[in-house]
Amino acid sequence: MKEKFEVLTNKKWFSSLLWILLLIIAWEVGAFVVANTKRIPENVLPHLYQIIIAGFSTDKVTGDMTATQAVLSSAAQTLLRGFLGFVLGAAIGFVFALVMKMSGVLEKVLFPYLMLIQLIPVLGLAPIVLAITGDINVSRVIIAAILSFYPVATNTLAGFKSVEKEKYDLMFICAAKPHVIYTKVLIPAALPYFFTGLKIAAPMAVTASILVDTLQGDGGLGCLLSQSLKHAMSIYVFWLIVFFSAFVGILVGKVIGWIEYGVSPWKRRA
C-alpha cells in the first residue's frame, strides 16, 4: 500500500492534480469566509461554481455578447499585441545579448540602461512610449516588447557566458573563425538559456498587454476588465478574465517548453 502510494506520488500528473485540488480547497475556504463577512462577496472572492456558471451563461453582458464571448473577442486583439511585442522583444533581446557578448565595452555601456528601463513602472513608461509613437496600438506592442526583452537578453547573455574555456581552446586549436565559434558553439550553448528567458518573458508580455489596454479605450481585455471592475458590466467578466489570462500564461509556458523539446533532441534521451 505504502509503495503504491510512493509510485503514485512520483507521477507528474499526480502532483499537478494535488496542486489543483489544494488551490480549489483554499479558494473555496476563502470564498466561504468572504460570503459570510462581506456585503457584496462576488466583488472580493466568489465561489468557483459562480464563475463557471457565469462562463456558460447566455445572458448578454454587453449589447449582443455573453460574458464568454466578450472575453474571447477582446482577448484576440490583446493577445495579438502581446504576441507581437513578445516576438519583437525576444528578437531584440537575443540581438542585444549577442552584441554584449561580442563587445565587453558595449556590455558595460548597455547593461545599466537595460536595467534602468526595467525599473520604470509600466504605467509610467506607457505615456512616454505613446508620446513618442503617437499610436496607442503601436505603443502597446512596444511596451510588451520592452518587458519581454530584458529576461531574454540577460538569460541569453548568461548562456553565452556559460561556455567553458576549454571549448574556446578547442576552437582555437581547430583555427576556427569567430563566426564559426558563434554558430557552432556559442549560440547552441545559449539556446536552453534563451528558452528560459522566453518562459519568463511570455507571461509578462500577456500581463503587460492587459495592463496597457486600460490606458485608453478601443477594446482589449484590459478595457473590459476595467469596465467590469467599475461595475459597468457584470463583475464575473473580471473573474473570467483572471482565469483566462492564467490559462493563457500556463499554455504559453507549455508551448515554449514543447518548442524547446522539439529543437533540443539531446534533452529527450537523457
Next chain:
Amino acid sequence: MSEVRDIEIKTRELGVTFQDNAGRDVTALTGVNLEIYKGEFITLLGPSGCGKTTLLRSIADLQKPTTGDVHIQGMTPKEVRLQQKFGFVFQQPVLFDWRTVKKNVELPMEIMGYSKGERSDRADEMLEMVGLKDFANHYPNQLSGGMQQRANIARAFGLDPDILLMDEPFSALDEFTKEKLHEDLLRIWRATNKTILFVTHNIQEGVFLSDRVCVLSPHPGRLSAIVDIDIERPRTLEVKESSYFNELVTKVRNSFEGGSV
C-alpha cells in the same frame, strides 16, 4: 641509436612568466631545451606547478612564451595551428551536449571544410577505432566518463593531425578504464604514427606509454631530466609487473629535483 630521426618539435630556452593577482612575476617555466622526434611518444611528467601543462600549451600556441621559442617542422606554433596540424585532448572530455557522439567527432572536420560524406566516413572510422561504433548516435550525456574520453580522443584523431597533444586525458578516470585506454591509445598511436605529447603526474602511466619521459620539477618549472624508456613494443599490461619496468619507474622518481614533492 644509429638511425637518423627527423626532429618534429624543438624548443629553445623556452620560458613562461605569469603575473599573479598581486602583480608579482611567477616563473612557470624556464630554460626548456627539448627536441622531440617525429612519431615519438613523449610524456611530460611532474607534480602540479612544474609547468608541464604550460609547456604543452606553449607548443600548441595556446600560451605565448615569454622567452625563447618553439619550432615545429620549421614553423612557429601559430603557423602549425593555422594549418590545423594539432589534435588536442583535454582533461575534461569537452564534448558538445547538443551534438551526437558522431557529430562531435565531425566538428573539427566541419570547421576545416571537409565534405559531408568525407566527414561521415572518417568519423565512423575513428569511432570504430576507439570502440564507440555502436554509440555514434548517442548524446554525450548518455555515455560514461570513459566513453566520453574515447569520443574526445576520436575527435582529436579525426583531422589526422601530425601532432597530438594530450593534457592529463585519463586523470579523471577509474583505474580499470584508464588501463584499457592506455592499451587502446598505444594501439591507435602505432597504427597512425603520430607524434604524441602526453602530460601526466602519474609515473607508471608515463613509463608505460612513452618512448621518453621528460621529468619537470617545480619552483621554478624546468626540465630536470629525460629518461629513455627502452621497453620493447608492443607493450601489454604485463610489462608493468616486470622488474625492468619498476627500475625505470624508480629512475624517473629519483630524477625529480627539489626533494620530496
